[in-house]
Amino acid sequence: MVIFIFFASIWYLSLFSQTFFQHRYAAHGAFTMSKGWEKFFFLFTYVTQGSSYMSPRAYAIMHRLHHAHTDTELDPHSPSNSPNIFSMMWDTRTAYQQILHNKVEVEARYTKNLPKWSWFDKLANSSLSRLLWVVAYVLFFVVFATNPYQYLLLPIVVSMGAFHGAIVNWFAHKYGYINFKLRNTAMNLLFVDVLMLGESYHNNHHKHPSSVNFGQRWFEVDPVYHIIRLLSYLKVIRLVHSPRKEIVVS
Template sequence: MAIFIFFAALWYLSLFSQTFFQHRYAAHGAFTMSKGWEKFFFIFTYITQGSSYMSPRAYAIMHRLHHAHTDTEHDPHSPSNSSNIFSMMWDTRSAYQQILHHEENVDVKYTKNLPLWKNFDKFANSAFSRLLWVAGYTSFFIAFATSPYQYLLLPIVVSMGAFHGAIVNWFAHKYGYINFKLKNTAMNLLFFDILMLGESYHNNHHKHPSSVNFGQRWFEIDPTYYIIRFLSFIKVINVVLVPNHRTAIR
């Protein structure tokens, strides 16, 4: 039981860091926060993502490129450019590494207003840090696993962020329904998205990238949006653009 509780907690905490801090804040600037809170969420993201931590700066640039070049050869992660989901995951990793280490010639328009903590990111992205997390996860499984089958979850734990990204970037460009006609393949993967904390409303997101609420229709519940509202209420963040829930579906 401990393994499943740990897995579920890590799934949602890691996913929250990705959708709240790296995606909605770093990539799209949907809300602002002080430098103090920004450093807090750097650390929170590192703790919750562990061995699969991604630099908010590098993530944001890669994601902005995805929006600018969706489904084209310049898209850093698109099913249109990969034969299978694992190939796309590897391509995504390669694109991330190139951006992280400044090996990619990125247009300056994609690098504006990014969260930056160079020394912290250097450590968090180091092989030493990742190996420490892997050792910690493995030790936890050795201590608490009650069946050999539970070890099948360990590779997912180690690469949790990559799995989160693959679910949206692969399946939400292949399966689902659309609310908006777009010039790309982005679709809403789930009708009621508790599994991905609102990230699966991909068609809505490509229509309104900077909206803090990825849901558009009455049944499209975006759990992260309500957390954002709470954090805004207690003055941790300041929401830049209040979403219009009456946006027409077309």
């Protein structure tokens, strides 16, 4: 039971960090926060994502490129450019590493208003950091696993960020339904998104990238939006972009 609670906690906490801090805040600037809170969420993201931590700055640049060039040859992750999901995720990793280590020239329009904590990102993205997290996960499983089959969850825990990315970037560009006709393959993967915290409403998101609420229809509940509203009420963040509602069913 402990292993399953741990797995569920890592799944949702790491996903929350991705969609709240790296995606909606860093990439799209849907809300603002003080530098103090920004550093807090840097730390929160590192602790919850562990071995699959991604730099908010590098993530944001890569994601902005995805929106600007969706399903074209310049898209850093698209099923249209890859024969299988593993190839796409390797291309994603390559694009991320090139951006992270400044090995590719990026236009200035993709680098505006990015969160930056250089020394921390260098530490959090280091091979030593990732190795220590993997060791910690393995030791946790050794102590608490009660059946060998539970170790099948270990590779997912270690690569949780990539696993989440694969679900959205591959499957949400291949399967699902649409609310909006777009010039790309983005679709809403799930009718009720209890697994991806709003991230699977991909068609909605590509229509209104900066909207703080990824849901559009009454049944498209985005739980992170309600957390954002609470944090806004508590003055932790300040909303910049209000939710957009515009249904065009094809």
